[in-house]
Structures are given as structure tokens and as C-alpha cells.
Amino acid sequence: MELMDGKAIAKQLKEEIATEVAEMISNGHRPPHLAVILIGNNPASETYVNAKVKACKATGFESSLLQFPPEISQSTLLQTIDELNENEELDGFIIQLPLPKHIEEKIVIERVIPSKDVDGFHPINVGKMSLGLDSFISATPGGIVELLKRYKVETEGKHCVVLGRSNIVGAPMAMLMRRNTYPGNCTVTVAHSRTQNLKEICLQGDILIAAIGKPDFVTADMVKEGAVVVDVGINRVDDASRERGYRLTGDVDFNGVSPKCSFITPVPGGVGPMTIAYLLNNTMIAARKRM
Ligand code: NDP
Numbered sequence: 001m002e003l004m005d006g007k008a009i010a011k012q013l014k015e016e017i018a019t020e021v022a023e024m025i026s027n028g029h030r031p032p033h034l035a036v037i038l039i040g041n042n043p044a045s046e047t048y049v050n051a052k053v054k055a056c057k058a059t060g061f062e063s064s065l066l067q068f069p070p071e072i073s074q075s076t077l078l079q080t081i082d083e084l085n086e087n088e089e090l091d092g093f094i095i096q097l098p099l100p101k102h103i104e105e106k107i108v109i110e111r112v113i114p115s116k117d118v119d120g121f122h123p124i125n126v127g128k129m130s131l132g133l134d135s136f137i138s139a140t141p142g143g144i145v146e147l148l149k150r151y152k153v154e155t156e157g158k159h160c161v162v163l164g165r166s167n168i169v170g171a172p173m174a175m176l177m178r179r180n181t182y183p184g185n186c187t188v189t190v191a192h193s194r195t196q197n198l199k200e201i202c203l204q205g206d207i208l209i210a211a212i213g214k215p216d217f218v219t220a221d222m223v224k225e226g227a228v229v230v231d232v233g234i235n236r237v238d239d240a241s242r243e244r245g246y247r248l249t250g251d252v253d254f255n256g257v258s259p260k261c262s263f264i265t266p267v268p269g270g271v272g273p274m275t276i277a278y279l280l281n282n283t284m285i286a287a288r289k290r291m
Contacts, residue, residue, distance in 0.1 A: 001258050001259060001260075001261050001262065001263070001264060002151070002262065002263050002264075003263075003264060003265075003266060004147050004148075004151050004153075004230070004263050004264065004265045004270060005266075005269065005270075006143070006147055006265055006266075006269055006270040006271055006272065006273045006274045007269040007270075007273045009146070009147055009150050009151075009273075009274065009277075010143075010273035010274050010276065010277035011273075012150070013146065013274075013277040013278075013280075013281065014055060014058060014059050014277050014280060017059045017277075017280050017281065017284050018058070018059040018060055020284060021059055021060035021061065021284075022060060024287070024291070025060070029291055030062070030089070031060050031061055031062050031287075032061045032062070032091050032092075032280075032283045032284055032286070032287035033061065033062040033063070033064070033089060033090050033091050033092075033283075033287075034052070034056055034061055034062075034063050034064075034090075034091065034092055034093065034094075034118065034279070034280070034283045035063070035064040035065075035066060035084055035090055035092075035093035035094075036049050036052055036053065036063065036064070036065050036066070036093065036094055036096060037066045037068070037077075037080065037081075037084075037093065037094070037095040037096065038065065038066070038067050038068070038096045039067075039068045039069075039070060039072055039077070039095075039096070039099060039100060039103075040068075040069070040070035040100055041070070042098070044234075044236070045096045045097075045098075048096060048276075049065065049096050051276055052094075052276055052279060053065055055276045055277070055279075055280055056280065059280055061280065061283065064090070066080065068080075070100045071100075072100075072103075074102065074103045074104065074107070074108075077095075077103060077108060078107070078108070078111050081095070081108065081111045081112055082111070084112075084116070085111075085112065085113040085116060090116065091116065091118075091283055091286040091287040091290065092116045092117070092118030092282065092283045092286040092287075093112070093116055093118070094118060094119040094279070095108055095109075095112070095119075097168070109121045109122060109123075110122065110123065114135075114136075115286065115289070116286060117136055118136055118139075118279060118282040118283045118285075118286055119136070119138055119139060119279070119282075120135065120136035120137050120138035120139065120142070120172070120282065121138060121167070121168065125137075125138075126138075126167075126172065129172065129175060129176070130175045132179055132180065132181070136282050136285070136286075137172070137176065137278075137282070138168055138169075138172050139275045139276070139278040139279040139282065140168065140169050140173075140211075140232060140271060140274075140275045140278075141169060141172040141173040141176050142176075142278040142281070142282070143271060143274030143275045143276075143277060143278035144173065144176075144209065144230055144232070144271055144274065145176050145183050145184075146274060146277075146278060146281075147230075147265070147270075147271070147274050148183040148228075148230075149182070149183050151263060153183065153207070153228050153263055155177065155182065155183040155184060155185060155186050155207065156182065156184075156185040156186075157185065157186075157187070158186050158187070158206035158207050159186065159187050159188075159189065159204050159205055159206050159207070160174075160177040160178075160186035160187070160188045160189070160205065160206070160207040160208075160209065161188075161189045161191060161201055161202055161204060161205030161207070161208050161209070162174045162177065162188060162189070162190045162191070162209045162211070163191050163192075163198075163202070163208070163209065163210045163211060163212050163217075163218070163251070164190075164191075164192065164210070164211035164212045164213075164232070165190050165191075165192045166211065169211040169232055170190060170192070170209075170211050171190070173209055173211065174188045174190045177207070177209075186207065189201055189204070189205075193212075198222075199221065199222045202218065202222040202223065202224075203222060203223070203224050204224065205223075205224060205227055206224065206226075206227060206228065207227065207228045207229075207230070208223060208224075208227050208228070208229050208230070209229075209230040209232065210229070210230070210231050210232060210233060210250070210251040210252050211232035211233065211251065212233065212251050213233055213235060213251065214233070214235070214251055215233070215235040215237050215249045215250070215251070216249060216250075216251070216252070216253040217233075217251050217252070217253075218231075218251055218252040218253060218257060219253045219256055219257065220253065220256040220257050220259075220260055223257050223260050223261070224260075225260050226260070226261070226262045227260065227261055227262065228261065228262055228263045228264075229252055229257060229258075229261050229263070229264040229265070230264075230265050230270070230271065231250035231251055231252040231254070231264070231265050231266075231267050231270060231271065232250075232251065232271045233249070233250040233251030233252070233267060234248055234250070234267065234268075234272060235248065235249050235250070235251070236248060237249050248267060248268050249267060250265075250266075250267030250270070252264070252267075254266060254267070
């Protein structure tokens with residue numbers, strides 16, 4: 001079993017980006033600039049946003065954090081998005097999800113100009129990605145593909161089972177794994193909460209990507225011998241032995257499953273850091289286009 005060390009690969013990717021940023025600046029250009037909109041005080045969202053801002057600093061990006069109270073109106077949020085769309089000093093921006101219930105996610109996502117949609121959630125970017133056209137690939141699936149590439153995981157002709165069909169992880173992940181390129185060229189099955197015979201389906205996966213948000217859901221009896229397992233899940237589980245009162249665990253029972261795998265990602269330290277690095281990668285792509 002080989003561990004796919006997302007933390008180490010994300011560090012590598014960020015170093016490559018930092019080198020390019022330094023070159024950009026020495027050629028007289030301003031550094032890439034990413035803005036993050038954070039609404040409310042969801043602790044997990046705050047943690048992710050802080051990590052994104054910190055990663056910007058570490059790579060020489062400029063970053064702006066726009067924080068709003070949970071009661072912000074949808075119209076004020078849309079107006080802020082319009083301003084960011086027009087701001088020429090900004091290469092890309094994201095709106096940290098989830099949003100408060102009174103704000104319609106779909107409307108917010110569609111308001112972001114596709115050329116600054118570095119989260120890759122806008123329907124134009126999703127549509128282009130599904131057609132294999134140049135687009136922003138959303139950060140989590142993009143980071144996973146990068147991780148598979150850097151570990152030279154064989155994907156061609158393999159059966160890839162994606163557990164979960166959300167717009168931000170499962171659905172784009174499935175599209176990427178069926179692309180006619182590397183990593184890709186898989187035969188893909190997408191499973192979700194209505195899937196029957198889930199265990200039998202998972203057992204067919206040469207590559208199993210779990211993104212359902214259920215701690216330790218995937219157990220050893222659901223995994224094919226020699227499979228590549230990617231654990232996207234980030235779940236907070238109560239743990240009185242930890243100072244903060246909880247620990248993070250994935251969707252995969254790592255201890256049970258890992259002995260059967262050829263490759264596996266840990267949680268934490270797997271997909272999470274790759275997601276952040278890939279967001280910077282997307283912002284870098286946006287910044288290159290203005291030069
Ligand atoms: P969602 O809740 O949006 O989607 C979960 C998906 O899992 C749905 O498609 C759902 O099916 C399916 N599902 C739920 N229960 C089951 C079940 N018992 N059997 C089969 N399928 C099931 O979650 P996200 O996609 O946003 O996130 C998934 C996980 O990944 C979470 O733990 C999240 O925290 C984590 N995450 C991690 C990131 C990272 O950077 N590492 C980034 C984003 C997310 P249905 O569609 O039928 O409801």
C-alpha cells in the first residue's frame with residue numbers, strides 16, 4: 001500500500017506556483033489576487049477560508065477576505081459579486097459554501113463571471129469541462145486528478161466508482177474520470193443515496209472515490225483487493241480525548257481498508273490540502289490570462 005500524501009504534493013504544487021509568482025513580479029506584473037467571500041460563522045467554513053488565505057500568503061498571492069454577517073441579504077451579496085466581477089485588480093474569487101438558507105446558491109453561483117470563477121462552479125465552466133474544453137475545473141476534483149497524476153496512478157480502462165453525486169465533488173469527479181485523457185479514460189459508475197447493491201458496486205471499483213460525508217462509511221468488505229481509494233470526506237467526530245473536542249475523519253475506514261489498497265489518501269492530509277493548492281492553481285491560470 002502506498003499513501004498518496006496530499007500534504008506533500010500540495011506543498012510541491014504551491015512551490016511551483018510560488019516560483020511562477022516570483023517570476024511574474026520580477027517581470028513587472030502584479031501578483032495573482034484571490035478574493036474570498038465568507039458569510040456567517042460556520043466553524044468549518046472559517047477554517048477552510050483561513051487555510052486558503054494562508055496559502056495565498058505562502059505563495060506570494062494577494063488575497064482579500066470579505067466577511068459578512070449571516071443575515072446579509074441576497075441582493076447585497078449579488079451587488080458585491082458584481083463589484084468583484086468588474087474589479088480589474090482581482091483575478092478570481094470564491095464564495096465559501098454553504099450559504100445561509102435565505103440565499104439561493106444557484107443564483108449566487110451564476111452571478112460570478114466565468115472568467116473569475118476559480119471554484120469552477122459556474123454552469124459555463126461545468127459545461128465546458130464536461131465537453132473537455134478549456135475551463136476552470138473545480139478545486140476538489142481538480143486536486144484529486146492532480147494527485148493521481150503525480151503518483152502516476154494508472155486509470156485507462158479501469159472501473160472508477162464515485163460515491164456521491166454532488167455538484168461540487170461527485171458529479172465533476174465522474175466527468176473527469178471518464179475524459180478521453182490521462183488521468184481519465186475510466187469506465188465510471190456514480191453511486192448515491194438511492195443506489196441499490198452499493199457494496200457489490202463498490203467492490204467492482206479499481207478506483208474508488210468516496211465523497212458522501214459519512215464517517216468511516218466505506219469498510220474493508222466494500223473494497224476490491226488492490227484498489228486505489230481516494231477519501232474526500234471531512235467529518236467531525238466527537239472525541240473527548242482531543243483538546244478541541246473532536247477529530248477529523250474521512251468517509252473511509254482507513255485502518256480497515258488501507259491494507260487492501262494499492263494507493264490510498266489519508267484524512268487529514270490527503271484531498272483537503274490538494275483542494276487548496278488547486279484553487280491557487282486556478283487563480284494562477286486566471287492571472288496568466290491577463291499578461
Ligand atoms: P453532499 O452532501 O453535497 O453530497 C453527498 C453525496 O453522497 C450525495 O450525492 C448523496 O446522495 C450521497 N450519499 C449520502 N449518503 C449516502 C449513502 N448512505 N450511500 C450512498 N451515497 C450517499 O456532500 P459533498 O459532495 O459536498 O461532500 C462530501 C464529503 O466531502 C463531505 O464529507 C465534505 O465535507 C467533503 N468535502 C471535502 C472537500 C475537501 O477538500 N477534502 C471538499 C468538499 C467536500 P444523494 O445525491 O442521493 O443525496
